[in-house]
Amino acid sequence: MLENIIEFFKNLPAKKCEVCGQEIEEQHECYGNKCDFCNIL
Numbered sequence: 001m002l003e004n005i006i007e008f009f010k011n012l013p014a015k016k017c018e019v020c021g022q023e024i025e026e027q028h029e030c031y032g033n034k035c036d037f038c039n040i041l
């Protein structure tokens, strides 16, 4: 069943940074909707 969960996340659309629109590859929920670069600004 773990593989099904992995497939589920693979099929999710890539998150995009709400500031610059860059796709966010990290899966960390704590990053919110900002990319690494915008996060540190």
Ligand SMILES: [Zn+2]
Pocket (backbone or CB within 6 Å): 017, 018, 019, 020, 021, 022, 034, 035, 036, 037, 038, 039
């Ligand atoms: Zn950004």
